[in-house]
Amino acid sequence: MSDEELIWRVSGGSGDGIDSTSQNFAKALMRSGLDVFTHRHYPSRIRGGHTYVEIRAAGHEVQSRGDGYNFLLALGDSFARNPQEEAYYGNEEIKPLSENLDELREGGVIVYDEGLLTEDDVAELDLEERAEENDWHVYPVDLRGLAKEHGREVMRNTAGVGITAGLLDMELEHIEDLMSDAMGGDVLEANLEILHEAYEMVGDEIEVEHDLRAPTGEHDTEQALLSGSNAIAYGAIDGGCRFIAGYPMTPWTDVFTILSQNFPDIGGVSEQVEDEIAAAALAVGASHAGAKAMSGSSGGGFALMSEPLGLAEMTETPLVLVESMRAGPSTGMPTKPEQGDLEFVLYTSQGDSSRVVFAPGNIEEAYEQTRLAFHIAWEYQIPTIIIYDQKLSGENKNVDVEFFDREPEPGLGSTLTEEELAEAAHDNSGKFKRFQHESENGVSPRSLPGQKDGRYLATGNEHSPVGHISEDPDNRVYQMDRRMQKLESIRTELEEEHESNQTYFGEDDAEYGIITWGSSQGAVQEAVERLNEQGHSVKGLSVSDMMPFAETEVTEFLESVDEAMVVEMNATAQFRGLIQKELGRFGEKMTSLLKYNGNPFEPAEIVEGYEVNVADEDREPTAQVRIEPAAGD
Amino acid sequence: MSAFNAIGEEREIDRDEFTPGVEPQPTWCPGCGDFGVLKSLKQALPEVGKNPEEVLTVTGIGCSGKLNSYLDTYGFHTIHGRSLPVARAAKLANPEVEVIAAGGDGDGYGIGGNHFIHTARENHDMTYIVFNNEIFGLTKGQTSPTSPKGHKSKTQPSGSAKSPLRPLSLSLNAGATYVARTAAVNPNQAKEIIKEAIEHDGFAHIDFLTQCPTWNKDARQYVPYVDVQESDDYDFDVHDREEAARMMRETEDVLNEGTVLTGRYYVDDESPSYTQEKQAVGEMPEQPIAERYFDEDGEWERSYDLLDRHK
Ligand SMILES: Cc1ncc(C[n+]2csc(CCOP(=O)(O)OP(=O)(O)O)c2C)c(N)n1
Ligand code: SF4
Numbered sequence: 001m002s003d004e005e006l007i008w009r010v011s012g013g014s015g016d017g018i019d020s021t022s023q024n025f026a027k028a029l030m031r032s033g034l035d036v037f038t039h040r041h042y043p044s045r046i047r048g049g050h051t052y053v054e055i056r057a058a059g060h061e062v063q064s065r066g067d068g069y070n071f072l073l074a075l076g077d078s079f080a081r082n083p084q085e086e087a088y089y090g091n092e093e094i095k096p097l098s099e100n101l102d103e104l105r106e107g108g109v110i111v112y113d114e115g116l117l118t119e120d121d122v123a124e125l126d127l128e129e130r131a132e133e134n135d136w137h138v139y140p141v142d143l144r145g146l147a148k149e150h151g152r153e154v155m156r157n158t159a160g161v162g163i164t165a166g167l168l169d170m171e172l173e174h175i176e177d178l179m180s181d182a183m184g185g186d187v188l189e190a191n192l193e194i195l196h197e198a199y200e201m202v203g204d205e206i207e208v209e210h211d212l213r214a215p216t217g218e219h220d221t222e223q224a225l226l227s228g229s230n231a232i233a234y235g236a237i238d239g240g241c242r243f244i245a246g247y248p249m250t251p252w253t254d255v256f257t258i259l260s261q262n263f264p265d266i267g268g269v270s271e272q273v274e275d276e277i278a279a280a281a282l283a284v285g286a287s288h289a290g291a292k293a294m295s296g297s298s299g300g301g302f303a304l305m306s307e308p309l310g311l312a313e314m315t316e317t318p319l320v321l322v323e324s325m326r327a328g329p330s331t332g333m334p335t336k337p338e339q340g341d342l343e344f345v346l347y348t349s350q351g352d353s354s355r356v357v358f359a360p361g362n363i364e365e366a367y368e369q370t371r372l373a374f375h376i377a378w379e380y381q382i383p384t385i386i387i388y389d390q391k392l393s394g395e396n397k398n399v400d401v402e403f404f405d406r407e408p409e410p411g412l413g414s415t416l417t418e419e420e421l422a423e424a425a426h427d428n429s430g431k432f433k434r435f436q437h438e439s440e441n442g443v444s445p446r447s448l449p450g451q452k453d454g455r456y457l458a459t460g461n462e463h464s465p466v467g468h469i470s471e472d473p474d475n476r477v478y479q480m481d482r483r484m485q486k487l488e489s490i491r492t493e494l495e496e497e498h499e500s501n502q503t504y505f506g507e508d509d510a511e512y513g514i515i516t517w518g519s520s521q522g523a524v525q526e527a528v529e530r531l532n533e534q535g536h537s538v539k540g541l542s543v544s545d546m547m548p549f550a551e552t553e554v555t556e557f558l559e560s561v562d563e564a565m566v567v568e569m570n571a572t573a574q575f576r577g578l579i580q581k582e583l584g585r586f587g588e589k590m591t592s593l594l595k596y597n598g599n600p601f602e603p604a605e606i607v608e609g610y611e612v613n614v615a616d617e618d619r620e621p622t623a624q625v626r627i628e629p630a631a632g633d
Numbered sequence: 634m635s636a637f638n639a640i641g642e643e644r645e646i647d648r649d650e651f652t653p654g655v656e657p658q659p660t661w662c663p664g665c666g667d668f669g670v671l672k673s674l675k676q677a678l679p680e681v682g683k684n685p686e687e688v689l690t691v692t693g694i695g696c697s698g699k700l701n702s703y704l705d706t707y708g709f710h711t712i713h714g715r716s717l718p719v720a721r722a723a724k725l726a727n728p729e730v731e732v733i734a735a736g737g738d739g740d741g742y743g744i745g746g747n748h749f750i751h752t753a754r755e756n757h758d759m760t761y762i763v764f765n766n767e768i769f770g771l772t773k774g775q776t777s778p779t780s781p782k783g784h785k786s787k788t789q790p791s792g793s794a795k796s797p798l799r800p801l802s803l804s805l806n807a808g809a810t811y812v813a814r815t816a817a818v819n820p821n822q823a824k825e826i827i828k829e830a831i832e833h834d835g836f837a838h839i840d841f842l843t844q845c846p847t848w849n850k851d852a853r854q855y856v857p858y859v860d861v862q863e864s865d866d867y868d869f870d871v872h873d874r875e876e877a878a879r880m881m882r883e884t885e886d887v888l889n890e891g892t893v894l895t896g897r898y899y900v901d902d903e904s905p906s907y908t909q910e911k912q913a914v915g916e917m918p919e920q921p922i923a924e925r926y927f928d929e930d931g932e933w934e935r936s937y938d939l940l941d942r943h944k
Contacts, residue, residue, distance in 0.1 A: 222944065234936030285720060289724075401944070411926070418636065456708075461710065
């Protein structure tokens, strides 16, 4: 979009160190005062297979991956080859270069590893011709040779970073610092040599012919580079979570890993167990006994959790689950984002079952809403779920460190102390009337095993106030009403006592609305900005409160616009369906823009969706998106 | 003041404290073996000095799962097959609570079989009582994993083609450190075994033979039974894995022929419990997590202090 931004794509094989290299480079850019946003693309395999990471850096706020990119570092893919010379997995070794060219912007820069690709390989790609057409600037460099000369072949990442820094005219200081933090001894020394030599090649041996330079910027406050998974894990820690149980499944594994690694130091317990039914059941058991507990999974694993989820609801055991969506159905596309599990998460489990569902749309919201999920779960004794996806899980963004400078919330919510229990209502055998409420909000405070005067039975069957199994019709209605009242009380609390979880963009009086949820937020935000810059009158709303639904805010938004486009990453317009179900109207105002090819939205696709919808209805969008017309069309 | 004063409280404890008031009366059929388990537990708990408020009984679904409805401790009646994961997490959250899990053979060896193997493997410090009546009781008499081969039921009208599961051998091989079998018809032995199991530091599995006169009429009522510890015919060392394994196999073989052998089969007092192992590797704090929430002076770490690595 603007000249002031850099979108650096580093591509290679998975297992090739692309991740750590890009993480460090993103941090170096952040330390130099820029806002950064990373996007990771990887296949579902451990070694080999084409993968890339994009880092978008600018002197202004960046909320999405942007469109395309303007600097390619094609590293080649050493691990795509078997140790046996002749065994190749397809033609992977030229992919880091060939696979990526379509999205490279005009005037873009290409650095590729001459040490890995022969002239013939490159000739096959018509690189010269395409470069001329697109005004690309191509720099072949023997990265592998350079790395080998001073250390080992794997260090060609460092050579690539050195060349990048040279070509962009960056200072090496931050990169060197980060390297020194990450390694030591001979390895550090070799890497630093490679870095400097590569850096100095620019000017000495390589003549710079392009205009792109590293943008400049400045931060007023200290920044940290965090992923959505980090933010959820830290929100949980600050929400008082000290117990996690899980079973690995991409992409939920990230949150599970981060908490497992932190818990030994902060006195928590992490359990990797036999399956997801067990995982969620453990979280229920730990919560019952007095720990703030959480579990989670991705679609397939979450399916197994529907039993313990219902148990938590019926026994009014506080519980937080996270659901990190990936493309489905079934095992689907393990490493690709989709927003396809919304309906599943809202309605899974039998009976008139309910839970609270938050769908954070960015890193800050992920932290904030995870804290809130713990607060609500323990105050109201109800399961709460954070639904997010592979995109939010893995993307990294710089955030203001001060944002996290808050007091933790270690309270157990509506749980009584022994003094309070002594005063509480008991039946004539001395059992605590745990499931009886005298309060407005449907919540009846609980006791914990081992407390005096707190005995009761928790059961997944319908039960009387002390927990005895009961099929008495009056009691059934009383207990159902009480449990269902909680959602209304939570709605009231969310509306009255907390800042809104919904995020707005654009001017209040705009005529056209774009609504989205979860991780598509950033792309929508940017699209709204661009459309307004182009002179359109557009505003955006990103919704997080899925259950209880943000009824008032969505109604007001839809009432205020002539037409609206609902943007989400799935094929069946699940979120639009939810709006219609919850509000019972606006069907004629809403069109859907859907994407489900495994890649997240780019802002330009949303801009195009708007154009097709509003200005040029007969045109088909060029990108892999689908437009689902409004009801009645 | 501690948050959990019922734990370790020293006082004279009456058996009747474990019986709820007027309500609810057991809904089990007359002659059901489940009464025997309830009775033995009520006797055992005061004798090991446990008061009702420091005990958490976690059950599954089935006639057996109703145990804690009729036993006045803290209780969690969970869902079919899931008592063990709930129970072991409660123990991890507060190791000072006495955790007893219970359920039927369908519940524990069928739908919950995976959890059974893994709870035994991890040697969680808890007691697990399986009411083994060789049938699904509550759902009205279908074949269970312990029903004998050839057993006829509405869902296997020609007789089951499957050999029964061997719960004792399974639990030994999975890693349980206390394995015993007792029977509802033998209340004194049952009480003693339950007491040992509660006092054992590790996963104690009791395969508790209970009769279901309603749906398993052909089934042996498990009499006459033989107590292997009392009988001169069986001399083996309960601490010796090999001997225990042999005795279990034999016990499981002859049960199908109508001979009921009961008693302790394996006792391993040496191996540390899961809690101890987890604490030893630094994965679990010394102070119960549950207690920490009531600790007003407690320092709660903040994520803010963990951010250095992200800067
Ligand atoms: C997920 C699930 N599947 C099936 C059932 C139905 N069900 C209830 S009890 C039971 C079998 C109980 O048999 P067992 O564990 O042997 O206990 P018993 O009733 O004999 O004591 C079944 C299949 C259920 N409640 N939940
Ligand atoms: S059905 Fe069988 S197991 Fe259930 S209560 Fe009756 S006798 Fe007992």
